[in-house]
Amino acid sequence: MRRLGKKQHTNWFLTIVLILGCLTVLFPLYMTVIIAFKNPSEMTNDVAGALSLPSSWSFDNFAEAMRVTNFWSALANSLVITGVTIVLSILIHSIAGYVIGRNMRRKKGYRFLYFYIVSGMFVPFAILMMPLVKETAVIGLANPVGVILLYLVFYMPINVMLYSGYLKNIPLAMEEAAEIDGASSWKTYWKVIFPMMKPMHATVAVLTALGTWNDVMTPLVIMSGSENTTLPLAQLNFQTQFGTNYNLAFASYLLALIPILIFYVICQKQIIGGVANGAVKG
Amino acid sequence: MKPKRSLLNKNRTHLMMIIPIVILFFVFNTLPLIIGAFYSLTNYRGYGSFDFVGGRNYLDLLTDTRVWNSYLFTFKYAIVGTILVNVISLLLALALNSRIKFKSTLRGIYFIPNILGGLIVGYIFSFIFTYIIPAVGQTFNIPWIQDSILADENLAWIGVLIVGVWQAVAMNTIIYISGLQTIPADVYEASKIDGAxxxxxxxxxxxxxxxxxxxxNLVLSTKNMLMVFDQIMSLTKGGPAQSTESISYLIYRNGMDGGQFGFQSANAVVFFILIVTISVIQMRMTNKKEEQL
Known part of the structure; x- marks a missing residue:
């Protein structure tokens, strides 16, 4: 286009349509914020009242919501479960992806292993749920540790696929050179291969983080007997205690959404990149 | 002889690295799958003793109206949802990839629904459906939105659908945008010169x-929509009159608390086989389309 000497002009019509379309995304968030700040007495049935800003920006609902839902404990659980899952996923799934990816071209056994693990992607949680509850209860894992182990298994198929796919970009010569220098293959992996898979670590971290942070079903069925909750699970468990006090409930929802929204604002590029990368490579 | 020994060593190290991981995978994926399949042949209630009943659970599935209804709802939801999600996100991706202002901000905003948890999003929309939209209906005298659609047996599934689509569009749009970016600009230029x-x-x-x-996108969104659970939990709890009971929700509800461990295990086995079959068919079909081009 440049060759023709014409300047690329902005499509203002589409820009405006897209800006208006953002309302579909932002309206529910706007409602959450204003309801979370309002008093129950401010909740009226007419449209203007429902959409208006709160008369004062008081944080009382939030303080109460934190107390009712045991917010800090739920937040700590969510952070620990997601954090540990991410770290272990990167460590363990990258090893699996590496070993399988490097050997599957030459060895039937590894090729079988690859399909065995990757086909786990199609196993719905619904079929594993009931036996897993029994299993984790028997071996004393009906707690956050059990949830982390399960996540490591659930995300293994996609992550192994991503890592072993990415491995094609890393020439075999790299590790052969290290091995000739006398390094063991264990050492070679950590010194040479692991650092080179860095872009994939970011993708795996993002995909695993989004999945585990928002997951309800696994903690719901595995930790239901214990005192522990996660942020989303706390919303479900305390639903009855919110009763018809929607302001309290929405303050709690907003509190539960804020950590991931902050994370998104800070690493928006990495998150969008990671999700796109993961889906396209996978 | 040295290289051979180091090769042997390497093989052994690789095995030592992979064996614990495979055991972990087996214990928490394959083993429960086998246990589930085993219980599907029993009348186990989730506690107490049980007997083998052979294939009776599977036969009973065929005549259980509640199970049929959950399959009807789930498939209706997944088919309509997948079509809507893909049409909307393709259009959105085309728009977000064209010559617009504030491109990255707009992309950032449209992606937000994907990072929010389905359960909480469900609670927020539940309030909007129950209070805000009927309020709008009353104020402007629009009769068909004066009652909450979640309370209507025939319409509640549309409420669940709106929330499901709202969330799924974000993800699929990003994938379509990265797809559009793989198309080289000169292909478009060539077609313009040809007068297309x-x-x-x-x-x-x-x-x-x-x-x-x-x-x-088709495979992803079909699979995700077939497994719908969180939104059901927060929007309708399967109601009204079990009209929005998804397969996952029914298995959870009746298998965990309803004393139907064995029966719902059979349901889960059927559900699993269906998901695998559908995914394989979808991939085959779209692969063929790709080859033709």
Whole structure:
């Protein structure tokens, strides 16, 4: 286009349509914020009242919501479960992806292993749920540790696929050179291969983080007997205690959404990149 | 002899690295699958003793109206949802990839629904459906939105659908955008020089070149929508009158608390086989389309 000497002009019509379309995304968030700040007495049935800003920006609902839902404990659980899952996923799934990816071209056994693990992607949680509850209860894992182990298994198929796919970009010569220098293959992996898979670590971290942070079903069925909750699970468990006090409930929802929204604002590029990368490579 | 020994060592190290991981995978994926399949042949209630009943659970599934209804709801939801999600996100991706202002901000905003948890999003929409929309209906005297759609047996599934689509569009749009970016600009230039119109360019160039991404998105969104659970939990709890009971929700509800461990295990086995079959068929079909081009 440049060759023709014409300047690329902005499509203002589409820009405006897209800006208006953002309302579909932002309206529910706007409602959450204003309801979370309002008093129950401010909740009226007419449209203007429902959409208006709160008369004062008081944080009382939030303080109460934190107390009712045991917010800090739920937040700590969510952070620990997601954090540990991410770290272990990167460590363990990258090893699996590496070993399988490097050997599957030459060895039937590894090729079988690859399909065995990757086909786990199609196993719905619904079929594993009931036996897993029994299993984790028997071996004393009906707690956050059990949830982390399960996540490591659930995300293994996609992550192994991503890592072993990415491995094609890393020439075999790299590790052969290290091995000739006398390094063991264990050492070679950590010194040479692991650092080179860095872009994939970011993708795996993002995909695993989004999945585990928002997951309800696994903690719901595995930790239901214990005192522990996660942020989303706390919303479900305390639903009855919110009763018809929607302001309290929405303050709690907003509190539960804020950590991931902050994370998104800070690493928006990495998150969008990671999700796109993961889906396209996978 | 040294290289041979080091090769042996390497093989052994690799085995030592992979064996614990495979055991972990087996214990928490394959083993429960086998246990589930085993219980599906029993009348186990989740506690106490049980007997083998052979294939009776599977036969009973066929005549259980509640199970049939959950399959009808889930498939209706997944089919309509997948079509809507893919049409909307393709259009959105085309728009977000064109010459617009504030491109990255707009992309950032449209992606937000994907990072929010389905359960909480469900609670927020539940309030909007129950209070805000009827309030709008009353104020402006629009009769068909004066009652909450979640309370209507025939319409509640549309409420669940709106929330499901709202969330799923975000993810699929990003995938379509990265697909659009793989199409080189000179292909478009060439078609312009040949005098192709917008629609013709879209059909003859954009769509075929996007085929791999359409395939990913179809498989992804069908699978996710078939497994719908969180939104049901927060929007309707399967109601009203079990009209929005998804397969996952029914298995959870009746298998965990309802004393139907064995029966719902059979349901889960059927559900698993269906998901695998559908995914394989979808991938085969879209792969063929890709080859033809």
């Amino acid at each position: 119109g917008t629609w013709c360019t879209f059909r003859k160039i954009t769509l075929p070149m996007l085929m791999p991404f359409i395939s990913i």
